[in-house]
Amino acid sequence: MVTTSRRQFLQAGIGLAAASGFASPNLVAQEPGDRPKRSDLVRVLNPKTRVPLxxxxxxxxxLxxxxHFCIPQFAEVFPDQYLQPWQELPREIPDSFVRSFGEWCHDHGVKGKYSIVPYPACVGWIDREMPGWSRRQLEDSLQLVRTLMMPDWDIHPEMITHTWAINTKTGRPYEERTERFMENWGFSVGKSVDELTDYFAYALRxxxxxxxxxxxxxxxGGFGSRVLPELxxxxxxxVxxxxxxxxxxxxxxxxxxxxxxxxxxxYASGLDGDDPRCVxxxxGCTGDWFGGWDGLxxxxxxxxITEDLKGGRLPEVIDRGEPAVLVCHWPGIYFNGDELGFNIFKEIVARLNAAYDNLIxxxxxxxxxxxxxxxxxxxxxxxxxxxxxxPYACPGFTVEVDGPPPxxxxxxxxDGASISLREVRGPLQLDHGTWCRTTQGSIVCFDLSKGPSRLVWKTDA
Incomplete structure (x- = not known):
């Protein structure tokens, strides 16, 4: 049975492709674009001086x-690799689990990204019919995503099917059933910006x-791994x-x-104009160490994060101040109804809360x-x-300023309007519209508005 994730498999494949001359050695070096000048006296810190999760x-x-549905399709292309007993996997991840998961995450402040594959494994369309479920069941499921998930989660398409590539002119899978027409593998290779834009826009619509x-x-999977600038x-x-x-x-x-x-x-550009642009x-900083993409x-x-709260991948990332973005696959969180992956996540959150007071x-x-x-x-x-x-407004923008006068x-x-900021005791008390003193100067947290603004220090009364 294969235990390597599709994403890990394709990441490894990038190195092989580069060695064979099929890929650029600078695959991860997309153009940063423009960058503005900065004063050495000011540093932008993490939001509210906390580490994002x-x-x-x-x-x-x-639904x-x-x-359950993609494994036999993967096996058509790689019959020696995808040997999982897909018939034994549940065909549905019920909305009752979505509700349980979403409510728990909301109660514990968890936020992130939740994919909605729009034509999952060619089973049915989320905007039409999902064979095997009634129209009411599909609409109820969509309404649950709108009301429960969307406040705390970004919704993404994960391309169109996650399996066979779709001809966007016909809405049907291409007839050729090879790696070249699998979204996870070869379909994106050699595609132009315009071709990828058309494909993404189809999913987004x-x-x-x-x-x-x-x-x-x-x-x-590996979609886009060999066309990163175009991606x-x-x-x-x-978008x-x-x-x-x-x-x-x-x-x-x-x-x-x-x-x-x-x-x-x-690809940042137009930073001084009315239409700034960037992507x-x-x-992600973890593998899927919950229950795998197949829930097996x-x-x-x-x-x-280890029981003593010191080891594991998350402390490595958190301690250097970078966003700790955990990655999972939904079938492994449900884990065939045993909810093993969900329980792992609950314990991760408990350990993080015990280990840190500076996360957001x-x-x-x-x-x-x-x-x-x-x-x-x-x-x-x-x-x-x-x-x-x-160029962009940003809530909770946090800066450290060296040496302003007391x-x-x-x-x-x-517009010239002034907002007085409230002083707090230290960095971890910072919130919108507050500041604290440091040995070097001060740290200020405020809602940055698009366009010009400024912080002005006035002498203490």
Whole structure:
């Protein structure tokens, strides 16, 4: 039985392709684009000086257990690799579990990304019919996503089927049944920005048809791994075109080694104009150590964070201040009804809460917005003020300022209106509209507005 995830399999394949001359050696080096000048006296910190957490859920959709239906399709292409007993897997992940999971996560402040595969394994369309379920069951499932999941989770298409590629002119799978026409493997290879944009937009429109707005996309398996520049640009074009999202983002990369997992802000341009542009790559930092993409491989809490709260992957990332983005597959969270993956996640959250007091759960889109503002805002400093020119608004924007004179900071907008900021005891008490003193100067947390604004220090009365 294969235990390697599809995403890990394709990541390994990138190295082989590069060695064979089929891929660029700079696959992960998409263009950053423009960057503004910055004062050395000001540093942008994590939001509210906390380390972001986020939970990425792949292979999720309405009702369908994707593992049950996709394994025989994968086996058509790789019959020696996909030997899982798919007939024994449940065909459905019920809405009762979605409700239980979503309510628990909401009560514990968990946020992240939740895929909705729009035509899962060619079973049925989320905006039409899902054979095996009534129209009412499908609509109830969609309504549950709208009301329970959307407040705390970004919704992404994970391409169209997660298996066979679709001809967007006909809405039907291509007739050739080879790796070349599998979304997970060869379909994206050699595709242009325009071709990928068309494919992404098709998936996004299906979600739009059922009232599920998106600010980003997720790639299934190895989709896009050999056309990363095109993938990034097509994400921007399609998400901006279908939903008008200001800062499109995507999930493609997952690293469990010593590489940085900080988000990458790519193809930035127009920072001083009315139409700034960028796309953000959200990077996962864990493997699927919950229950696997097929719901057959039991995971372990200790791989994420050990019982003594010191070891595991998450402390490695959190302790260096980078966003800790956990990655799972929905069938493994449900784990054939035993909810083993869900219970692992509950224990992870409990251990994180016991180990840290400086974490903040965020959606992928919220992380993308913060990193775009963090990297693309022009910042200058004078004797008693810090000036900002921001291409994007950003709540909870947090900066550390060296050496301002003793006094009280005031936030001034472009219209000249002033907002007094409240002093708090220390960094972990920071919230919107507050500041604290440090040995070097001060840390200020405020809602950054798009365009010009400034912090002005006034002498203590």
């Amino acid at each position: 986020s939970f990425i859920i792949d292979d999720s959709t309405c 369908v257990n994707l593992a 299906l979600l739009k048809n059922v009232g599920l707005p998106c600010e980003g996309v997720t790639t299934p 990034s640009q097509a994400t921007f074009e399609s 901006r075109d279908v939903f008008g999202a200001e800062i499109p983002h995507y999930f493609r990369h997952l690293y469990t080694d010593d590489r940085s997992v900080a988000p990458r802000v790519e 953000v790559s959200i990077i 491989t039991p995971g372990s809490v200790d791989q994420f 759960w965020m959606k992928n889109s919220e992380i993308a917005r913060y990193w775009a503002a963090r990297e693309l805002t022009t910042i200058s400093a004078d004797a008693d003020q810090v000036s900002f020119r921001a 006094g009280l900071p005031t936030l001034q907008g472009a």
